[in-house]
Amino acid sequence: MQTLTYEFPAERPAARRAHVGVVGSGDLEVLIIPADGAARVRVRTSVDGFDTVWRVVLERFFARHPVAGNYELNDFGATPGVVTLRLRQAIEESGP
Amino acid sequence: MTAPDWEALLGRTSFIELDARARAGALLDDGTARELCGPFDHLDSPWLEPQGVVPQSDDGVVVVRGRLDGRPAVAIAIEQAFQGGGIGEVSGVKIASALSLATRDNRDGIPTSAVLLLESGGVRLQEANLGLATVAEVCSAVLELRAHQPVIGVIAGALGCFGGMSIAAGLCTRLIMTAEGRLGLNGPEVIESEAGLAEFDASDRTLIWSIDGGAQRVRTALADALVLDDVGALRSAVIEAVRQGVPGEHRSQRIGELRARVEAVDPAHPPEPSGLAAPAKGAPPEGDG
Amino acid sequence: MTSRGRTWTHALADGAVGDAVPSVITADGTVGHDVARLIAVVPDPGSPYPRARNGEVGLREGLALAEAVTEVVAGDAHLPDDRRRPIVAVVDLPSQAYGRVEEMVGIHQALAAAVDAYVSARTAGHPVIALIVGQALSGGLLAHGGQANQILALDDPGVVVHAMHKRAAAKVTLRTVEELDELARRIPPLSYDVADWARLGLCDRLLDVDDADDPTERDVTTVKEALTAAVERARRGPRDLSNRLDSPGARETRVASRRVHEALAAQWRRVRDDDGTAPQ
Numbered sequence: 001m002q003t004l005t006y007e008f009p010a011e012r013p014a015a016r017r018a019h020v021g022v023v024g025s026g027d028l029e030v031l032i033i034p035a036d037g038a039a040r041v042r043v044r045t046s047v048d049g050f051d052t053v054w055r056v057v058l059e060r061f062f063a064r065h066p067v068a069g070n071y072e073l074n075d076f077g078a079t080p081g082v083v084t085l086r087l088r089q090a091i092e093e094s095g096p
Numbered sequence: 097m098t099a100p101d102w103e104a105l106l107g108r109t110s111f112i113e114l115d116a117r118a119r120a121g122a123l124l125d126d127g128t129a130r131e132l133c134g135p136f137d138h139l140d141s142p143w144l145e146p147q148g149v150v151p152q153s154d155d156g157v158v159v160v161r162g163r164l165d166g167r168p169a170v171a172i173a174i175e176q177a178f179q180g181g182g183i184g185e186v187s188g189v190k191i192a193s194a195l196s197l198a199t200r201d202n203r204d205g206i207p208t209s210a211v212l213l214l215e216s217g218g219v220r221l222q223e224a225n226l227g228l229a230t231v232a233e234v235c236s237a238v239l240e241l242r243a244h245q246p247v248i249g250v251i252a253g254a255l256g257c258f259g260g261m262s263i264a265a266g267l268c269t270r271l272i273m274t275a276e277g278r279l280g281l282n283g284p285e286v287i288e289s290e291a292g293l294a295e296f297d298a299s300d301r302t303l304i305w306s307i308d309g310g311a312q313r314v315r316t317a318l319a320d321a322l323v324l325d326d327v328g329a330l331r332s333a334v335i336e337a338v339r340q341g342v343p344g345e346h347r348s349q350r351i352g353e354l355r356a357r358v359e360a361v362d363p364a365h366p367p368e369p370s371g372l373a374a375p376a377k378g379a380p381p382e383g384d385g
Numbered sequence: 386m387t388s389r390g391r392t393w394t395h396a397l398a399d400g401a402v403g404d405a406v407p408s409v410i411t412a413d414g415t416v417g418h419d420v421a422r423l424i425a426v427v428p429d430p431g432s433p434y435p436r437a438r439n440g441e442v443g444l445r446e447g448l449a450l451a452e453a454v455t456e457v458v459a460g461d462a463h464l465p466d467d468r469r470r471p472i473v474a475v476v477d478l479p480s481q482a483y484g485r486v487e488e489m490v491g492i493h494q495a496l497a498a499a500v501d502a503y504v505s506a507r508t509a510g511h512p513v514i515a516l517i518v519g520q521a522l523s524g525g526l527l528a529h530g531g532q533a534n535q536i537l538a539l540d541d542p543g544v545v546v547h548a549m550h551k552r553a554a555a556k557v558t559l560r561t562v563e564e565l566d567e568l569a570r571r572i573p574p575l576s577y578d579v580a581d582w583a584r585l586g587l588c589d590r591l592l593d594v595d596d597a598d599d600p601t602e603r604d605v606t607t608v609k610e611a612l613t614a615a616v617e618r619a620r621r622g623p624r625d626l627s628n629r630l631d632s633p634g635a636r637e638t639r640v641a642s643r644r645v646h647e648a649l650a651a652q653w654r655r656v657r658d659d660d661g662t663a664p665q
Contacts, residue, residue: 001145001148001149001150017136019134019135019136019153022115022116022152022175022177022178023150023151023152023177023178023179024175024177024178025177027177029135029152029153031135031136031153033136044145044150044151045150046149046150072153074150074151074152074153075150076150128660130656130659130660132649132652132653132656133645133648133649133652137648139641139644139645139648141641142640142641143572143574146571146572147568147572159649161653161656161657161660162660163660168657168660168662185574185639185641185642186641186642186645189630189641189642189645189646190645190649193645193646193649193650194649194653196625197649197650197653201657201662206657206662208662219523219548219549221548221549221554221557221558222558222572222575223574223575224547224548224549224554224574224575225546225547225548225573225574225575225576225582225585225587226574226585226639226642227548227574228523228526228527228531228547228548229585229587229629230642231527232527232531232532232626233626233629235497235500235504235527235531235532236504236532236625236626239500239501239504239505239508240504240508240625259523259524260523260524260527262493263493263496263497263500263524263527263528264497265493265497266491266493266494266496266497266498267497267500267501279493280488280492280493281481281487281488281492281493281496281524282481282483282487282488282492282524286483286553286557287483287484287485287488289553289556290483290553291436291483291484295436295483295484295485296484296485296488307485307488307489308488313491316491318491318494346501347494347497348494348497348498348500348501349498349501349505351448351451351452351455351498351502354447354448354451354494354495354498355448355452357490357491357494358444358445358448358490358495361486361489361490362433363433363434363435363486364433366485366486366489369489372489372490
């Protein structure tokens, strides 16, 4: 297991907190807690050694969806596609 | 053979494909569900991360208070996708405490029933002794609440209900299963690993469901109702089970019936599961409240 | 066949040790001013159930435990509830029985009957004391001893309390036995050492004895005194299991349990008040 932290520029504030997903095989849980200034992400992942992949996936996501807040990702081996899908669901839920 | 009712099949909303949170919410009356100790309370397991296991923010148990059929109820759902529904310190205490709080409400004059969604492999081995301890606490809490209001167990998914939580299932006022659901003390893999392939072939799905499956458990009266994996059907079955009230004698109190079950089978020449007889009904099936 | 369960039951018994089935023995034993009912699950090499010959809790053991406990509860039903007999579960069992016949007949229901009986005894006012003298594993402990008001254990290397024996636990969690031992040094609930288990707040007293396999007179006195004190504490204490969260050990180790319990109670109250179902 590895814990990774990232911060990305994001100016649009999350309207409310959001929670999607489960820490089950090939899936992940995403929590968004509204906070200003940036998207601060903590990833706890069961798969070690994918720091760069996480950075690329998250960077791309927040470039397209600059929603500020504290993000907590608890991952159990989700693919980049599933990660992006869950993040999208989460910001939809956190939207106004 | 009758033709399948395609309209009914296509109109189904699978219950077990929902996650635990959605399942608990789906059973309660619309708009009444309020989750307690949810993900944002960050009450996750203190024991998993130090072992290199990713925790889940609700530790795999969802507690939702609301109304069922217009009356106060608590729905408690185990998330089968997280650690195989294994019960750890936090998840176990969530279940036991929620049941105890319902008992306290009953004593205070607020009749509150409970629904337990029992998708669990039993004690979470990463929390071994504390998981075991909390399962004992869950069993005790089921028994305390059961005296006041029904505690309805539901086993809907193919993961099934095993280990210590199968004992909790055996203590429920009534037990509802789907044909996909399984119930047993020891899972097939555990028996095969402990006692060998000849004792139990864990790859033999027909064998497994013939013994542990919902249809068999209902046929032999170890569970009460066989229901389609459908949100509406399960909610109706739960409401009906609660309406039947508290029986004079619970399944786990019917020791005579248990004795008959045990004595009916010669362990040297056991019948095929399909030949296992259902015990004669020892107590009236319906309660008085 | 000797076993610690049998040895200690005989050592604590006033007179004859009886059995309804060969694998579940009962006796009366004086504990302070009370005559307690002792109950133990013991090996039965001749059992018709091959998977329940070494002291495992199987179908007939679950049933016999339920019957033995229920008999005591029924027998004392006419007494005021503070005068009801103590029940001492002498615990030495390798596990529940792992077998196909067991599953088919419904071993979980047999264990549920035993759990139900013990909880009924406890709530009726019988002090239920678990005395762990050997192994206390998994479903076996849940059915026999796990519902006690008070849990005592001998401080002896042969005493092991756990959710699963080490080899199987290693296999299921995809670790080696060595890795499991290493982890257990940091994670107390994983430990197979009785002293670590006692620190989880589940053990009310750890008892020093000279010979756990063949108790001396002094050992028997030690245990009887501990049982007497435990009966007294049980009679004074709650009849549910709330003391397990309030014990000194639990305050140290079960911090998460206590936090969850308090948070849930607070949120429950709030939601109940909003819902308009608060008592008037």
